[in-house]
Amino acid sequence: MCRWAAYRGNPLYLEELVSSPAHSLIEQSHCASRAKTATNGDGFGIAWYGDHAEPGRYRDILPAWSDCNLRSLARQIRSPLFLAHVRAATNGGTRRDNCHPFVFGPWSFMHNGQIAGFDKIRRKMEAQLSDELFNARTGTTDSELLFLLALQMGMAEDPVGAVGRAIAEVERLSAEASDTTLVRFTAAFSDGRSLFAIRYATDHKPPTLYAAPMGGEGGYCLVSEPLNDDVDAWTEIPDGSAVMVSDDGLATSVFRPAGLAVAA
Template sequence: MCRWAAYRGNPLYLEELVSSPAHSLIEQSHCASRAKTATNGDGFGIAWYGDHPEPGRYRDILPAWSDCNLRSLARQIKSPLFLAHVRAATNGGTRRDNCHPFVHGRWSFMHNGQIAGFDRIRRRMEASLSDALFNTRTGTTDSELLFLMALEMGLAEDPLGAMARTIAVVEQLSLDQQLDPLVRFTAAFSDGDTLYAVRYATDHRPPTLYAAPMGGRTGHCLVSEPLNDDIDAWMEIPDGSAVTVSEAGMSTVGFAPHGLAEAA
């Protein structure tokens, strides 16, 4: 399973999540403590928002711990909203196009999880895309395909609803192929203004997700696992939840594939 960190708040240097903390994302890339696989060495990526609507992005197939450029960039780039990811491949080979975050226009997306039987339903998932979105697909992962499906289903207008509809379609496609549906999905995505995250699994065993205040009155950090040993500072986000971090702060609602529960 992959590890990731996302942030929205007052501008911070990326190193404050990526490389400086005791259990930074780079540290997690070779010594994760709350994942089935301790090593996440199949590439990495960062996406950050600055003066332009579209995010900047840097990805490579090297393990995060061995890329000196990542530490240098994280020390120099300061942003009010960014996503960072280290990959342990489950679907798709080790190539740059398969490294997260994925971007389209002003949207960025990264994911930790899997779709059981993905090879059996991949073509049907791709068939749900318009030609325009299908032609933007450059990698082979289930993660990129989930992102494109969410864009097709209205991510720009209804971000959490679009993600709920996407997972519902995937589960139904599995049923149509007489498979036991199993989606494990902990993801973060953003339009450069608001940061969203979802923690959900068909079998109620999703990858972990934690949140902590950071970067001013309304700022928050969302992570796969805490960045330090101050356990009391980190709140675990429950299974079946969607998180929104905006100028108003952080809020959490229930999340289900066919719709959203009332605000928590």
């Protein structure tokens, strides 16, 4: 399983999540403590927002702990909203196009989890994409294709609902293709204004997700696992939850694959 961290609030240097904390994302890339696999060495990526609508992005297939450029960039780049990811591959080879975050227009997306039997339904998922979104697909992962499917299903107008509709469709296709229907999905995504996250699994065993205030009033960090040992600072986000961080701070809602959200 992968590890990731995301932030929205007053501008921070990326190193505040990526490299400086005791359990920074780089530390988690070779010594994760709350994942099935401790090593996440199949590449990494960062996406950050600045003066333009579309995010900047840097990805590589090197393990995060061995890329000196990542530490240097994280020390110099300051942003009010960014996503960072270290990868443990489950679907798709170790290549740059398969490293998260994925981007399209103003959107960025990263994922920790899996679609069981993905190879059996990949073609049917691809068939639902417009030519523009199909041609935007450069990698081979289930994560990228699920992101594009959510965009197809209206992410620009209804981000959480679109992801819910995409997951519901994946579960439907999986049920048709085999006896195994399993989606494990803990993801963060953003349009450059708000930061969203979802924690969900068909079997109610999703990858972990935590939140903590950071960066002053209204700022929050969302992570796969806490960045330090201050256990009181971190709140675990329950299974079946959607999170939005905006100018109003952090809000949670109940997440259902059909796309319906109920205030928590």
